[in-house]
Amino acid sequence: xxxxxxxxxxxxxxxxxxxxxxxxxxxxxxxxxxxxxxxxxxxxxxxxxxxxxxxxxxxxxxxxxxxxxxxxxxxxxxxxxxxxxxxxxxxxxxxxxxxxxxxxxxxxxxxxxxxxxxxxxxxxxxxxxxxxxxxxxxxxxxxxxxxxxxxxxxxxxxxxxxxxxxxxxxxxxxxxxxxxxxxxxxxxxxxxxxxxxxxxxxxxxxxxxxxxxxxxxxxxxxxxxxxxxxxxxxxxxxxxxxxxxxxxxxxxxxxxxxxxxxxxxxxxxxxxxxxxxxxxxxxxxxxxxxxxxxxxxxxxxxxxxxxxxxxxxxxxxxxxxxxxxxxxxxxxxxxxxxxxxxxxxxxxxxxxxxxxxxxxxxxxxxxxxxxxxxxxxxxxxxxxxxxxxxxxxxxxxxxxxxxxxxxxxxxxxxxxxxxxxxxxxxxxxxxxxxxxxxxxxxxx
Ligand code: S3P
Numbered sequence: 001x002x003x004x005x006x007x008x009x010x011x012x013x014x015x016x017x018x019x020x021x022x023x024x025x026x027x028x029x030x031x032x033x034x035x036x037x038x039x040x041x042x043x044x045x046x047x048x049x050x051x052x053x054x055x056x057x058x059x060x061x062x063x064x065x066x067x068x069x070x071x072x073x074x075x076x077x078x079x080x081x082x083x084x085x086x087x088x089x090x091x092x093x094x095x096x097x098x099x100x101x102x103x104x105x106x107x108x109x110x111x112x113x114x115x116x117x118x119x120x121x122x123x124x125x126x127x128x129x130x131x132x133x134x135x136x137x138x139x140x141x142x143x144x145x146x147x148x149x150x151x152x153x154x155x156x157x158x159x160x161x162x163x164x165x166x167x168x169x170x171x172x173x174x175x176x177x178x179x180x181x182x183x184x185x186x187x188x189x190x191x192x193x194x195x196x197x198x199x200x201x202x203x204x205x206x207x208x209x210x211x212x213x214x215x216x217x218x219x220x221x222x223x224x225x226x227x228x229x230x231x232x233x234x235x236x237x238x239x240x241x242x243x244x245x246x247x248x249x250x251x252x253x254x255x256x257x258x259x260x261x262x263x264x265x266x267x268x269x270x271x272x273x274x275x276x277x278x279x280x281x282x283x284x285x286x287x288x289x290x291x292x293x294x295x296x297x298x299x300x301x302x303x304x305x306x307x308x309x310x311x312x313x314x315x316x317x318x319x320x321x322x323x324x325x326x327x328x329x330x331x332x333x334x335x336x337x338x339x340x341x342x343x344x345x346x347x348x349x350x351x352x353x354x355x356x357x358x359x360x361x362x363x364x365x366x367x368x369x370x371x372x373x374x375x376x377x378x379x380x381x382x383x384x385x386x387x388x389x390x391x392x393x394x395x396x397x398x399x400x401x402x403x404x405x406x407x408x409x410x411x412x413x414x415x416x417x418x419x420x421x422x423x424x425x426x427x428x429x430x431x432x433x434x435x436x437x438x439x440x441x442x443x444x
Contacts, residue, residue, distance in 0.1 A: 005423075006423065007423045008419065008421065008422070009407070009422045010416045010417070010418050011409075011416060012410065012413075013387065013412065013413060014411060014441075015440065015441075016259030016307070017257055017260040017411075017440055018260065019439055019441075020264070020302075021264060021439060022242060022265040023243055023246045023247045023250075023265070023266055023267060024052075024243060024430075025240035025241070025242065025243060026202075026240055026242065026244070026268050027050050027054060027055060027243055028202050028243075029206070029268070029296070029298070030052075030058075031058045031099075031105060032105075032203055032206050033206065034046070034049070034058050034059050034069065035058065035062060035105060035109065036207065037235065037238070038062040038065075038066075038069070038079055038082065039081050039109075040079075040210060041083040041234075041235070042081065043079070043080050044238065045077070045237045046076065046079065046238045047076050047077075048240035048241070048242075049077045050240065050243065050428070052430055053097055053099075053430075054097065054098060054101065057096050057099045057102045058101075058105075059077075060094075060095070061090070061094045062079075065087040065110075065117075066087060067082055081233070083232070084185050084186050084230070084231050084233060085113065085160070087115060093119070093120050093153070094106065094117050094118065094120070095120055095121070096119055096152070097121060097122055098122050098124055098125055098427045099125065099427065100128055100175060100353070103125065103152065104132075104133045104175040105178050105179055105182055106119070107119065107134075107156050107179055108133065108180060108183040109186075110142075111141075111142035111156060111179075111183040112140065112142075112158060112159065112160060112161070112183045112184070112186040112187045112229075113158045114158060114159070114160040117155070117158075118153060118154070118155045119153065119154055119155075120153045121152045124353050124354065124397070125152055126147075126151055126152045128152075128351055129151070130146055130150050130151060130154060131149075131150030132170075132173060133179045134146060134150055134154075136176070136179070137179065139163070140162040140180075140183050140187065141163045142157065142159055142183070143156075144157070161188050162183060164188065164189035165191060166191075166193075167193055168221070169193065169194065169195045169197075171348070172197040172199050172320075172321045174199035174200040174201075174202070174203070178203040180193050181193060181203055181204075181214075184227040185207075185212065185227065185231050186229060186231075187229040188229050188230055189229055190227065190228055191226070192225065192226040193224075194219075194221050194222055194223070194224050194225075195222050195225070196221060198272060198321065199321045200270065200273055201272050202270070204216055204225060205297055206297075209236055209238075210233040210234060212233060213227065213231065239295050239296040241268035241296055241298045242266035243428070243429075244277075245325045245428070246429050247264045247267040248325075248329050248330075249404050249429075250264045250305065250435070250439065251264065251276065251280055251285065251305050252280070252329045252332055252408050254305040255285045255305060255308055255310060255333060256332070256333065256385075256408070256412045257307060257412055258307050259307060260306065261304075261305075261306045262305050262439055263290065263303065266295070266300060267301060268298050268300055269289070269292075269299045271322070272321070273322055274322060274323075275320070275326065278322075279313065279315055279319055279323060279330055280310075282313045283311055283312070283313050283333060283337055283341075285308050286307075286308040287303055287304070287305050288303070288304045289301040289303060290302040309338070310333055310334075310338070310385070311339060312334065312337045312340050312382060313337075313341055315342065315343035315344075317345025317346070324348055325401060327349055327360075328405035329404070329405040331364060331371075331380055331405070332364075332405050332408050332409045334380040335364055335367075335383065335388055336382050336383055336385060336388070336412055337382035338382055338385065339382060339384075340379055341382065344374060345377065346376055347375065352399070353397075353399035354396075354397035354399035356399070356401070356402065357373055357378055359396075361378055362395070363394035363402065363406055363409075364380065366392035367389055367391070367394070367409060367417060368388055368391075369382075387412055388413050389415060390416060391413070391416065392418070393418040393419075393420060394406050394417060394418070394419055395421075396422065396424055400424040400425050400426075400427045400428045400429065403421070403424050404425055404429065407419065407436070411440075
C-alpha cells in the first residue's frame with residue numbers, strides 16, 4: 001500500500017484542558033460488529049461504529065467477500081450478512097492497511113471457508129508476525145503461504161470442512177484467540193481455545209449476543225472457551241461503546257497539565273481493558289466514574305479527570321494484557337511523575353504497529369526524559385510535575401498510538417515537539433485533533 005504523504009505537526013503547550021468530549025466507538029468492538037453482522041443471515045444495524053481507517057479496511061474486506069455494508073446519513077451502519085459459510089471468493093487482494101486486528105481475525109474467518117484470499121498491508125503491518133495465527137489455522141487445515149518470517153503479503157487457502165482443534169495460546173493475544181474462534185464458527189464440532197492469561201473478551205460477548213453456542217469456563221489452566229461450529233448467527237442491533245484506549249490520551253493529558261478538569265464521556269470499562277485506569281490511579285491520578293451504565297452489553301461510564309501530582313510506580317506486569325495498547329501514553333504519564341516508573345513484562349510491545357519500547361524511548365529521550373530500555377519494558381524518570389524540555393523532532397513510525405502519545409507529551413513541554421507524521425492517527429481516532437481543540441478552547 002502506498003502511504004499518504006507524511007503530515008508533520010508542531011505541538012505546543014496549550015494550557016489546561018477543560019470541558020467535555022465523547023470518545024468514538026471502540027476499535028476492537030467495531031471490527032467484530034462488522035464481521036459478525038456480515039456472517040448473520042439478515043440485516044444488522046450498528047450505532048457508534050468507529051469510522052477509522054482500520055475499521056474501514058474490515059468493512060471493505062467483508063464487502064469484497066459478499067456482505068452488503070452501507071452507512072446511512074444518520075451515521076448508522078446497515079449490514080446484510082451472507083451467513084456463516086457464505087463468504088465469497090474476493091476478486092482482488094484484501095488490503096488491510098495498518099490493521100493487525102482486521103488481518104488476524106479475517107485470516108481466521110477465511111480459513112474455514114472454501115475461498116482463497118491474499119492479504120496485503122502497509123510497511124508497519126507487513127513487518128508484524130503472523131506466525132501466531134498461521135500455526136493454529138494450519139492445524140485446522142488452512143493452507144497458508146506467507147512471506148519470509150511469517151509476514152504479509154500472505155495467501156490463505158481456506159478449507160471446508162476445517163478440523164476443530166483445542167489450542168492453548170502460547171502468547172496472551174485476543175487476536176489469536178478470536179482468529180481461532182472465528183475459524184471455528186464454520187467448522188463442524190467444537191473448537192476450543194485455552195487462554196492461560198485473560199485477554200479482551202469482546203469476541204466471546206458479541207458472538208454470544210449473535211446467538212453462537214459459546215461457553216467460557218474458568219479452570220486451573222486458565223479460561224477455556226469453546227465454540228460449536230456450523231453456527232447460525234441472528235442479526236443484531238448493536239451499539240458500540242466508546243474506546244477506552246482512545247480515552248487514555250485524555251486521562252493522561254488532563255492528569256499532567258496543571259489546572260485541567262475534564263469529563264470524557266462514553267468510555268467502555270470492560271474489565272479486560274481498563275488496566276490504564278488502575279495504573280494511573282496507582283500513580284495518584286484523580287479519575288472518577290460518573291453515570292455508570294451498560295451499552296451494547298459492555299460496562300460504560302463518563303470519566304471526570306482532574307490534574308494531579310503523579311508518583312512513579314512499578315507497573316504490575318499482570319496489568320499488561322488489559323492495557324497493552326496504553327503503554328506509550330503511560331510512559332508519557334511516567335515522564336511527568338516524581339520518581340522512576342518501571343514497567344516490565346510487556347514484551348508484546350515489540351510487535352505492535354511499531355516497536356513501542358524503542359520508539360517511545362527514542363522519542364522521550366529526545367525530549368529530555370531519562371529512560372532505560374529493557375527487553376520487556378522501560379524505566380522512566382519523571383519531571384516531578386514540571387514541564388519536560390521538548391524541543392525535538394520525533395518519529396511516529398506509522399504508529400497511531402505513538403503519534404497521539406507524543407501529542408500529549410507536547411502539551412506538557414517547555415519547547416514544541418515536532419511529530420514527523422501524524423497521519424496514522426486516522427487509523428483509530430479520526431477526530432482526535434478536533435477533541436484536542438475542544439478541550440483546549442481552540443475549537444467548537
Ligand atoms: C486487539 C487485541 C490486541 C490489541 C489490538 C486489538 C483486538 O492485540 O493490541 O490493538 O481487537 O483483539 P493482541 O491480541 O495482539 O494483543
